[in-house]
Amino acid sequence: MPQLKRSKGLIAMLLLVPGLIIILGVFVLPMIYMLMISLREDMGRGAWTLVSYAHLFQDSYYLEILWRTVKLSLYTVVVCLLLGYPVAMYMAQAAPKMRGLITFLILSPHLISVVIRNFGWVVILGDDGFINNTLMSLGIISGPLRLLYNELGVVIGLTDSLIVYMVLAISTSLYAIDSSLYKAAGILGASRTKQFFSITLPLSLPGIFAGTTLVFSLAMSSFVTPALMGGTSVKVLPVLAYEQMMASLDWSLGAAIAFLLLGSTILLVTIFTRLVETKRYKEVFSS
Amino acid sequence: MTKSYDVELHQIRKRFGSTTVVDNFNLQVERGECVTFLGPSGCGKTTTLNMLAGFLEPDEGTLIIKGKPMNGVPANKRDLGMVFQTYSLFPHMTVAENVAYGLKLRKVSKSEIETRVRKVLDVVKLPHLTDRYPKQLSGGQRQRIAIARALVTEPSLLLLDEPLSNLDAKLREELREEIKRLQQEIGVTTIFVTHDQEEAMYMSDRIVVLDHGKVEQIGTPEDIYQQPATAFVHEFVGKSNGFQAVITGGDEHHWRLKTTEGMTFSAKRNDRLYNSGDEVSVYVRPEYISLEKVGSMQETAEEAGVNSISGTVKLLSFLGSFIEVIVEAGSHIITVRTNYSPIISFAEGEPVKLSWNAYQANIFPRKEA
């Protein structure tokens, strides 16, 4: 019997091998190579040096862009949360068929390339776009509103791409709430509003936290949307890293920027997790 | 003086789509009474309870609690206590917070909340669990906490929807005893829902037997058992031997009838009148049938008002305080329950004589197929 168990374990290990090779080949190795490029001269082959990192921390320009990247990601998280929560609530209490339909609807934009979706936004949000034309023809505004090529445009674009993660994460945790809890709360005297704040919201925290972490990390590393919707004036770290490598051909600085982005994302997510996972939270939600 | 009732249901009706789930439900519950809704799964017990609680609105009829009409009043304004089959404790709150929930909503002062929570946890005998979370408790403990949470607000009416159905047999008996004791001590008017007839008998002052959304009978446990109003009640509550028969005649005390298998019986006369040729169902409880060995000394002579038939023992089951004997008599299979006695023992295959008094046979019009 123990022999059988060991051979089962062996089979499981063997089944993991192809996946591990792919992760190693396309993810881990390039990362190590990038780290070398950022830490050594001559495309990762020369002498060890911290000159690229020193550059990043000495020039406030880079830190300002880091701050902007973080700020826009936070805005996106907040907007996704505020817009996504009601959708998630609706989904969680809808009949299975309806839930399937909504899932499809919020996923369907992702069937289209993000580049094309962003051009769609340009048509809607531009100076001569749908929104400005409508508002101007109604006489509500005299000149076009600036909805694009600024921070607002980036947040709109990022929300469009990322809200689906927030909605799915929250609806999953809402769906897991036993509906008899609402009956119990109601009979004890809680109005709908009180039920929301004392039952729904606290019990959906795992979904909110998962959605927040996902949306934040993905917003931090977004490249296409900030590039297309923010234009040249709203630069973020991923765009900057791309420019350093492709335009300035400073691969070492570009790689250092990439690691600055990675490091700050990990740091912020870790701090966030530490803050929200209080003793009580762990006791209630850990299985 | 007219009696005042804590709960009054007048011609309550509820439909889901085209199916009527609760039909013409009438009931009055006195202060301090414990009334059970008993019936098979799907008969409308929970639906009725949900209308009392305010989770559902009746389509027709009036619902009065403590003299106040409740139609249209939402659950949170009804001041009731409720216990659910699945406990329904708030998983993110400690035991103390769960129990305090209703008091906080009523803006009771902090110090009073503390006193009342401690007191009610003493009452359910779990004073030491205040800081635990529900998932750290056993099923029995959870249900006790749920009961404490329902009682702490001193509700005008306590509703329990199959509160014991998720517990194992031993715990179920323990907890039902405790609920009964609490109910009597506190004197809270209680409506208890169950599909378990023994539980219903044990708990209630009165039982409402339901089938397909219709009230079949309302009565004390004894009434329900001894004087079932309908064939359904006779079959659902307790064990019964049922026979299909035709009326052949009768006198002022008895009906004479003949089973479809050709045996003749007599059954006691009740209010209902029958004509010769009417198709009826006759029921006899297993414990009212006496069992004798054929040719034994005690064999009783035929007498008026006693039905007797002979048969063969098919199966014997020892069930502790009694034995259950399955007897084949002609084409009837009859279940008999008799006190266990080490002196008179029966063997499978043995010929026996069964007899029962005519007044212990209940007769009902044949159910529509």
Ligand SMILES: Nc1ncnc2c1ncn2[C@@H]1O[C@H](COP(=O)(O)OP(=O)(O)O)[C@@H](O)[C@H]1O
């Ligand atoms: N929300 C609903 N929609 C449609 N049918 C329902 C609904 N709730 C209950 N029913 C039906 O009503 C009947 C009675 O249900 P219920 O009151 O829960 O029965 P019980 O509690 O006696 O088992 C069942 O046939 C059930 O399928």
Ligand SMILES: [Mg+2]
């Ligand atoms: Mg039910």
